[in-house]
Amino acid sequence: MAGKSFSKLAAVMFALLCLGNLARADDMEKLKTAxxxxxxxxxxxxxxxxxxxxxELKTALNGGLDAGLTVNEIKEVLIQLYAYAGFPRSLNGIQTFMTVMDEREKAGIADPAGAQGTALPAGTNRDAYGEAVRMRLSGVTEVPAKSGYQLFAPGIDVFLKEHLFADIFGRGVLEFSDREIATVAALAALGGTDAQLQYHLNAAMNVGLSQQQLAGIISVLEKDVGKNESAFAGKVFGEVLKKRSNINP
Incomplete structure (x- = not known):
């Protein structure tokens, strides 16, 4: 058993080293304030x-392309969101994006495709890779003991590590910081996701987004999405900042 535990820990640490280039890219986000x-x-x-x-999504998609998002960056946002909002909402978003692309092509607008998402290399230890990603998002350097839902329904923990944090987060194209912006916005729009929103607001800061940038997400929600969504995100963000200040006075 000890040998098995050591082997898994070694695999996790190796995966963390492989993620080093992403960490450096995310560190650049710290230089930004909005x-x-x-x-x-x-x-x-x-x-x-x-x-x-x-x-409104159709308007946002056109705005995203006009603001410099590549076609494949937007596809990655829509793909990732099935893990948080479900396949129906993700597929509806993809269908809407297809309509937008058809209309822009007919209007003579040529949008850059950008880099395409790729699967992890064959033979990747997806459990270790996913654990490494989750550790980075969680801001920890050691694999924590399993607790809560991990013990009650271990299957979902496997899916979180191997699918969400390995298969999806490992596709590239988007920085982790971009994926966390999308996740925070989606959870705020869904509502009733206090625990998950707390986690991902912390994760967003752990991958380099500043408090000002997270406040910027809430500002965009208020301006362009709705006051209920922004109020919910603001409330949870306040709780997160209070807890972080108590941990790091």
Whole structure:
């Protein structure tokens, strides 16, 4: 048993080293104090995909392309959101994006495709890779003991590590910070996701987003999505900041 535990820990640490290039890229986000236009559109695309407001999503998708998001970056946002908002909302978002692309092509607008998402290399230890990603998002350097839902329903923990944090987060194209912007916006739009929103607000800061940038997400939600969504996100964000200040006075 001890040998098995050591082997898994070694695999996790190796995966963390492999993620080093992503960590350096995310560290660049610390130099910023506010969301740029591209990031603001990730907020609205994610929020309207999650809440199913397809007319507003269509506007947000056009705005995202105009703001500099590539076609494949938007595809990655829509793909990732199935893990948080479900296949129906994700597929509706993809269908809406297809309509937008058809209309823009007919109007003579040529949008850059950008880099395409790829699967992890064959033979990747997806459990270890996913654990490494989750550790980075959680801001920890050691694998924590399993607890709560991990013990009650271990299957979901496997899916979280091997599918969400390995298969999806490992596709590239988007920085972890961009994926967390999308996730925070989607969870705020869904509502009733206090625990998950707390986790991902912390995760967003752990991968380099500043408090000002997270406040920027809430500002975009208030301006472009709805006051209920922004109020919910603001309440949870306040709780997160209070807890973090108590941990790091």
């Amino acid at each position: 969301l740029d236009a591209r990031q603001e559109k990730i907020v609205t695309i994610a929020a309207f995909t999650a809440n199913g407001n397809l007319p």
